[in-house]
Amino acid sequence: MAPVTSLQTFYQQLHRETEQLSPGAGHFNLFRVEDLELPNSKPVSYSRRDFFKISLVTGDSKIHYADRTVDTHGTVLVFTNPMIPFFWERISKRQTGFVCVFTEAFFARYGQIKDFPAFQGPATGIVQLADDQTGHFQEFFERMYAELHGDYIFKYDLLRNQLLELVHEAQKLQPISGQLVSAANAAERIAGLFAELLERQFPIEMTSQVLRLRSAKDYAQQLHVHVNHLNKALKTITGHTTMQLIAERMMQEARILLKSTDWTIGEISRSLGFEEPNHFSAFFKSKSGQSPNHFRQTQKD
Incomplete structure (x- = not known):
């Protein structure tokens, strides 16, 4: 920040x-x-x-x-x-x-x-x-x-x-443009801005790099909308909640780092914004059904 x-x-x-x-x-x-x-x-x-x-x-x-x-x-x-x-x-x-x-x-x-x-x-x-x-x-x-x-x-x-x-x-x-747009168009605009903001955090290329935004509240503050409004817009356009989309992108990056780097689980965990490696391991296993170490090993076999 x-x-x-x-x-x-x-x-x-x-x-x-x-x-x-x-x-x-x-x-x-x-x-x-x-x-x-x-x-x-x-x-x-x-x-x-x-x-x-x-x-x-x-x-x-x-x-x-x-x-x-x-x-x-x-x-x-x-x-x-x-x-x-x-x-x-x-x-x-x-x-x-x-x-x-x-x-x-x-x-x-x-x-x-x-x-x-x-x-x-x-x-x-x-x-x-x-x-x-x-x-x-x-x-x-x-x-x-x-x-x-x-x-x-x-x-x-x-x-x-x-x-x-x-x-x-x-x-x-300077009249404010976009104030009278339909709810559908407003949702599309918010979803597009969210996707752009999410992607700007990636890829993670150094162990010293840490995700700046991790929660729905973080993104809502950056986009100057209420967190409930952000969640409703994303659900309307994508069918997923804010946290589901954030978690999906974090999992994508976690898989890339586990496959393509020799970073420790602790280093990957820290870069993705987790306070403890075991929190990252629990997150990864809940989304993929296997531990980070097991996933990494299967990619080498």
Whole structure:
């Protein structure tokens, strides 16, 4: 799994103190991009964050996600959530704009922020702005920045409202495709994404390689759907449950490793994500009717 950058680590990288609100109120802050261009700063690593982020950036960049790279030019709005690992690579040496960071608790009174379409991934979370739209959003961020540094006693309540308005303003610019598709088409799409995600974990080529995703919950989180919804879609399209499909692919890989390598049972077990070799042996025997050692021996005879 990609490492997780905490809010505290984020502030340490900026050489700033973390500013906390009252207990339970969450965290909110807003920076100018120009102020974040530190001399001798290290490149940002590919990671997940434990906070939400909205960036308004003018300049050329590459935003790297797990399965795609998005080239951005001019001015873009970018929404990221803690579940999706990404790496922002600056192409233009000079960039301007704003970066807003906040925790889930700050937005809690409006519901689950991660459920908003803008935070669902690169397809909906990167909004390229036209010239006539850029000025509007720059003014919006300027107002938020001024409010944050003002002395109005209820400024964080106002900033919550502005944050919600910003999300909706951005979502109106990029209608979400696929929301009105039929249940059958939705199931096909989820099944296809699941199959692609499953296959990306294989083949296992080194003993140091370990399966990243092993449970139905792991896959549901990566696909941003409820585990029951994933299971229903796969059952509809394939006739099998999520765990049946995962187990089938793991068995296929286990047979390959037993036949084509001299790895120990313990090494194969570890690579396939089992905590103990006896757990792997029990899994293999339940699916094939024979132990891993017996299967390996029959392949040599």
